[in-house]
Amino acid sequence: MHSRVILAAFLGAALTAAPSMFSQQTSAPDATAAPGAAQAHEHHWPKPTNLKVLPKDTTPEQLHKIMDGIAGSLGVHCSFCHVQNAQTHHMDFASDAKPDKHIARIMMRMTGTINQQYMTQVNDPDATPEDKHVTCGTCHRGHQMPEHFVPPPEHHGPPMGNMPKPGL
Numbered sequence: 001m002h003s004r005v006i007l008a009a010f011l012g013a014a015l016t017a018a019p020s021m022f023s024q025q026t027s028a029p030d031a032t033a034a035p036g037a038a039q040a041h042e043h044h045w046p047k048p049t050n051l052k053v054l055p056k057d058t059t060p061e062q063l064h065k066i067m068d069g070i071a072g073s074l075g076v077h078c079s080f081c082h083v084q085n086a087q088t089h090h091m092d093f094a095s096d097a098k099p100d101k102h103i104a105r106i107m108m109r110m111t112g113t114i115n116q117q118y119m120t121q122v123n124d125p126d127a128t129p130e131d132k133h134v135t136c137g138t139c140h141r142g143h144q145m146p147e148h149f150v151p152p153p154e155h156h157g158p159p160m161g162n163m164p165k166p167g168l
């Protein structure tokens with residue numbers, strides 16, 4: 001998997017994952033984000049130093065969009081995956097101390113593979129550009145852990161033609 005392809009998939013994914021977050025971006029810091037994130041919004045983000053999935057030359061602006069998209073898709077703050085420095089109280093985004101950051105890297109690779117190896121084979125004329133790729137939000141839907149889905153019990157009622165009239 002080429003990291004450049006992953007970047008392209010993620011920039012698309014991030015934009016479709018959390019459009020409302022992007023509209024806020026230029027004005028106020030994101031109110032739903034952790035204090036460290038507010039800081040990151042206000043100040044220029046430093047160049048990333050510890051990227052293992054995204055291309056090393058991902059710009060701070062691209063990273064910003066991707067991280068906002070990921071946090072919004074899971075309904076979590078930045079601190080769900082990133083640690084805060086105990087002394088300075090600044091976020092240490094490069095640190096790999098949190099296990100969820102590790103899981104997120106696996107999920108990023110997985111999502112990139114789904115999009116590049118499988119979704120590209122689907123030629124569905126009904127699909128809009130947003131339909132054509134899976135994002136973190138496709139499964140997570142704003143939850144840190146995807147919700148369990150139990151299909152409703154099989155319907156054994158009368159065929160549609162014999163359905164009771166509305167109001168009965």
Ligand code: HEC
Pocket residue numbers: 033036037040045047048049050051052053054055063067068070071074076077078079080081082093094095100101102104105
């Ligand atoms: C679900 C986990 C998760 C959340 C939530 C998350 N990140 Fe990240 N973040 C990652 C992962 C994984 C990487 C490393 C990506 C890689 O290895 O290519 C990363 C990398 C970064 C980096 C680059 C650090 C460096 O120097 O290498 C910054 C900056 C960053 N995130 C900021 C944020 C901000 C700000 C937020 C909140 C808006 C946020 N992240 C939310 C998982 C997360």
Ligand code: HEC
Pocket residue numbers: 070074100101103104107108111134135136137138139140144145146
């Ligand atoms: C195809 C569905 C799917 C997609 C797409 C997906 N995830 Fe997940 N994710 C899961 C499932 C299922 C789990 C639970 C797996 C487990 O814990 O063993 C999970 C668990 C996680 C966890 C651990 C949560 C916790 O509370 O421990 C993180 C973090 C995570 N995903 C991040 C991401 C990120 C970031 C993306 C997008 C890059 C993403 N996921 C895309 C299905 C998905």
